[in-house]
Amino acid sequence: MPDPSVTHHAEKEEAGSCCAGDASCTADPTAAQPQSITDEPVSLLHYRIQGMDCPSCAATIEKSLVKMPGVKTIQLNYNTAKMQVAAGEAVSPALIESQVEKLGFKAESLDRNEKSQTFTIEGMDCGACAATLEKHMKNVPTVEGVRVNFSTGKMQITHDLSVEEIAKEVSNAGFKAILPTGRGNEGPAKKNRDSATTIAGVLLAFGFFGSFSDVSPLLITLLYAASILIGGYKPARSAYYAIRSRSLDMNVLMISAAIGAALIGEWFEGATVVWLFAVGTALQNKSIERTRDSIRGLMNLAPQEAWVKTGQTLSRKPVEAIRVGDIIVIKPGEKIPLDGEIVAGSSTVNQAPITGESLPVDKHVQDVVFAGTVNESGSLEVKVTKLVKDTAIARIIHLVEEAQEQKAPTEAFIDRFAKIYTPIVFVLAIIVMVMPPLLGWGPWGEWLYKGLELLVVACPCALVISTPVAIVSAIGNAARNGILIKGGTFLETAGALQAIAFDKTGTLTEGKSKVSSLYTVHGTEEEWLAVARTIEEHSQHPIASAIVTYASEQGISALEGQDFAAIAGKGAKATISGEEYFAGNPKLFQELKVSLGDMENRIQSLQNEGNTLVVVGTRLKVLGIIAVSDTIRTSTAKALKEMKQVGIEQVVMLTGDNEGTAKKISQEAGVDRFFAELMPEDKVEAVKQLQREGKTVAMVGDGINDAPALATANLGIAMGGAGTDTAMETADIVLMADNLEKLPHTVKLSRKALRIIKQNIWFSLLTKLAALILIFTGDLTLWLAVMSDTGAAVLVILNSMRLLRLKS
Numbered sequence: 001m002p003d004p005s006v007t008h009h010a011e012k013e014e015a016g017s018c019c020a021g022d023a024s025c026t027a028d029p030t031a032a033q034p035q036s037i038t039d040e041p042v043s044l045l046h047y048r049i050q051g052m053d054c055p056s057c058a059a060t061i062e063k064s065l066v067k068m069p070g071v072k073t074i075q076l077n078y079n080t081a082k083m084q085v086a087a088g089e090a091v092s093p094a095l096i097e098s099q100v101e102k103l104g105f106k107a108e109s110l111d112r113n114e115k116s117q118t119f120t121i122e123g124m125d126c127g128a129c130a131a132t133l134e135k136h137m138k139n140v141p142t143v144e145g146v147r148v149n150f151s152t153g154k155m156q157i158t159h160d161l162s163v164e165e166i167a168k169e170v171s172n173a174g175f176k177a178i179l180p181t182g183r184g185n186e187g188p189a190k191k192n193r194d195s196a197t198t199i200a201g202v203l204l205a206f207g208f209f210g211s212f213s214d215v216s217p218l219l220i221t222l223l224y225a226a227s228i229l230i231g232g233y234k235p236a237r238s239a240y241y242a243i244r245s246r247s248l249d250m251n252v253l254m255i256s257a258a259i260g261a262a263l264i265g266e267w268f269e270g271a272t273v274v275w276l277f278a279v280g281t282a283l284q285n286k287s288i289e290r291t292r293d294s295i296r297g298l299m300n301l302a303p304q305e306a307w308v309k310t311g312q313t314l315s316r317k318p319v320e321a322i323r324v325g326d327i328i329v330i331k332p333g334e335k336i337p338l339d340g341e342i343v344a345g346s347s348t349v350n351q352a353p354i355t356g357e358s359l360p361v362d363k364h365v366q367d368v369v370f371a372g373t374v375n376e377s378g379s380l381e382v383k384v385t386k387l388v389k390d391t392a393i394a395r396i397i398h399l400v401e402e403a404q405e406q407k408a409p410t411e412a413f414i415d416r417f418a419k420i421y422t423p424i425v426f427v428l429a430i431i432v433m434v435m436p437p438l439l440g441w442g443p444w445g446e447w448l449y450k451g452l453e454l455l456v457v458a459c460p461c462a463l464v465i466s467t468p469v470a471i472v473s474a475i476g477n478a479a480r481n482g483i484l485i486k487g488g489t490f491l492e493t494a495g496a497l498q499a500i501a502f503d504k505t506g507t508l509t510e511g512k513s514k515v516s517s518l519y520t521v522h523g524t525e526e527e528w529l530a531v532a533r534t535i536e537e538h539s540q541h542p543i544a545s546a547i548v549t550y551a552s553e554q555g556i557s558a559l560e561g562q563d564f565a566a567i568a569g570k571g572a573k574a575t576i577s578g579e580e581y582f583a584g585n586p587k588l589f590q591e592l593k594v595s596l597g598d599m600e601n602r603i604q605s606l607q608n609e610g611n612t613l614v615v616v617g618t619r620l621k622v623l624g625i626i627a628v629s630d631t632i633r634t635s636t637a638k639a640l641k642e643m644k645q646v647g648i649e650q651v652v653m654l655t656g657d658n659e660g661t662a663k664k665i666s667q668e669a670g671v672d673r674f675f676a677e678l679m680p681e682d683k684v685e686a687v688k689q690l691q692r693e694g695k696t697v698a699m700v701g702d703g704i705n706d707a708p709a710l711a712t713a714n715l716g717i718a719m720g721g722a723g724t725d726t727a728m729e730t731a732d733i734v735l736m737a738d739n740l741e742k743l744p745h746t747v748k749l750s751r752k753a754l755r756i757i758k759q760n761i762w763f764s765l766l767t768k769l770a771a772l773i774l775i776f777t778g779d780l781t782l783w784l785a786v787m788s789d790t791g792a793a794v795l796v797i798l799n800s801m802r803l804l805r806l807k808s
């Protein structure tokens with residue numbers, strides 16, 4: 001398997017390359033460029049690569065790009081999905097992107113962020129509208145890249161135009177573009193066509209009931225015609241722009257059906273088609289707005305203003321005007337406006353909006369607080385550490401929106417299917433209208449009507465929307481519960497997991513040493529523990545800190561000491577009341593030839609159980625023994641039990657500790673299997689072994705030390721993302737809290753999302769199949785065809801929205 005971080009040099013490696021192919025190399029990649037030979041100016045291009053499933057994909061990309069003329073070096077890191085290319089002036093960013101796309105991946109330039117903007121788009125009725133707009137914008141000469149997502153209602157575009165020019169181009173495609181201010185409280189405006197739909201419905205009703213009275217047939221026809229014109233104006237406008245963009249969307253099909261119905265004298269059918277389509281579209285939009293609101297809710301968590309302390313005075317300022325290093329004051333009950341470090345005061349803070357933790361967390365001086373969390377009790381003075389655009393909540397929102405806009409494998413497949421399905425059915429509809437009458441198999445009116453029904457059935461709206469709405473809903477639910485899922489691909493993978501491997505230290509355990517037991521040999525516990533504290537207070541070792549903390553909790557004070565000295569690899573010593581005392585491992589006392597007596601067997605047993613031992617004594621005798629160990633997190637056993645309840649077949653622990661420690665921790669945590677005495681590269685091999693056994697494997701770690709194993713697993717899950725940028729970068733799923741409580745909900749949510757996606761797809765396909773069959777049996781009317789299409793789309797959306805309500 002190729003190294004996750006790949007660096008390749010296109011020129012001779014002797015030309016200044018100190019570490020070609022070495023993933024750990026941190027040298028400037030431009031250092032290896034043979035400019036002295038070519039004298040060609042070299043620039044660095046940076047990209048984010050989407051679609052890589054494993055490190056082999058990284059190797060595929062770099063092997064292809066390194067052959068391109070003008071490319072000097074390539075540095076591609078699978079873990080972070082980022083690529084750096086050093087290339088000559090002849091190599092444009094678009095050329096690199098095109099080559100990557102040919103390989104089946106997507107390269108997003110990170111150097112053009114100043115030209116990239118995200119707009120909220122109004123007026124899109126379904127995925128086909130998004131395709132129409134995307135196609136139109138790609139034809140604008142100065143637009144370098146564009147991606148439109150119907151589910152989120154957003155357009156990401158890289159361009160050299162003004163905002164007004166972009167808005168005008170979007171308007172030319174039949175939609176409206178709004179540039180958000182960044183505060184997240186912008187929502188789509190109320191659609192003006194609600195009143196048009198109502199008027200069209202009233203006219204349709206008058207015409208329908210008038211047909212049962214003595215009202216003139218001409219008047220009834222005029223009522224139906226007026227209903228078609230008023231209710232069909234917006235779809236007709238959208239259809240016009242779709243045709244201009246050479247797209248075949250639902251508006252084109254519906255308007256074609258309505259016009260066809262009018263031409264063959266089926267005015268009631270035509271008016272009903274238009275009105276039902278308008279009603280169905282309105283219901284779709286109202287429903288999908290609720291899924292978009294799941295992220296807007298996150299955006300509005302943090303307040304827009306804060307109290308800034310200058311000297312002894314407080315002033316109210318917008319958060320955008322506050323700089324790193326400013327002191328802000330948060331009063332009891334207020335939301336924290338920016339990330340920072342407490343410099344005065346203590347309080348309990350509700351971090352649920354960021355981490356999903358159910359209980360408030362105690363915060364004191366030097367503790368970190370996050371924007372969007374709630375200060376529940378005391379007043380706090382906080383030194384700002386991040387600007388508003390860089391806060392944890394801002395990063396979460398950005399990553400969640402990116403995740404919602406990435407297509408899952410199922411969604412990508414359905415999109416490809418829909419692109420083939422719609423034109424085929426459209427052509428088939430024309431053949432049905434023309435061929436049978438020409439062959440004398442029936443009257444023109446009958447076959448024209450069947451052809452119009454086929455046009456309506458050609459709309460794959462419910463099918464196209466079946467996957468993205470479910471994914472948007474699931475990712476939104478996860479974000480509100482402190483779980484960051486980086487895309488539909490990872491959501492689908494999480495739903496298919498069979499085994500989960502956990503790093504031990506800091507994941508299953510606290511990652512902090514604690515005193516687990518004491519054993520007195522001579523004297524009293526209080527006496528020799530005071531000696532231990534006196535010696536260990538002068539050490540920075542984590543075990544020493546654990547002993548000092550424990551003694552302090554027991555109310556035992558340090559004694560007067562002198563001549564403190566560390567004994568390398570063994571312990572420390574000090575002189576107390578004229579006598580020399582030692583605190584160290586059993587080997588130290590063996591070298592001092594101090595007998596451990598009856599404690600030798602106990603020491604061996606404690607070490608086998610994974611304890612680190614500190615023996616306290618003099619040159620003549622042992623006073624006592626302290627057992628220090630890493631403790632299981634309080635949430636671990638419960639979380640792992642719930643993992644099995646949601647269908648995970650095997651829970652595995654990976655650790656560098658000895659067999660005894662691993663066995664003890666695995667029994668306490670309730671894991672099925674463990675791998676002990678592992679180096680970081682051995683953890684990678686352990687994950688591969690599980691994969692060779694035919695399992696889809698997730699690796700759970702801290703996102704830093706476990707990066708190779710996270711990258712190797714089918715799914716990488718990092719803990720404690722709220723405090724570390726690295727965790728957000730390296731993992732596919734991030735648990736924002738530093739515990740495993742939300743992991744079962746992640747798996748449960750993913751599996752339910754997969755079930756709902758399958759339900760939606762089957763329902764959509766069966767509805768279409770039933771409609772197709774009913775057309776040729778003569779039992780389907782045009783308005784029933786519309787109801788089956790728009791009704792199915794609404795039901796699919798409502799079914800997907802159940803994911804928003806799934807509780808953790």
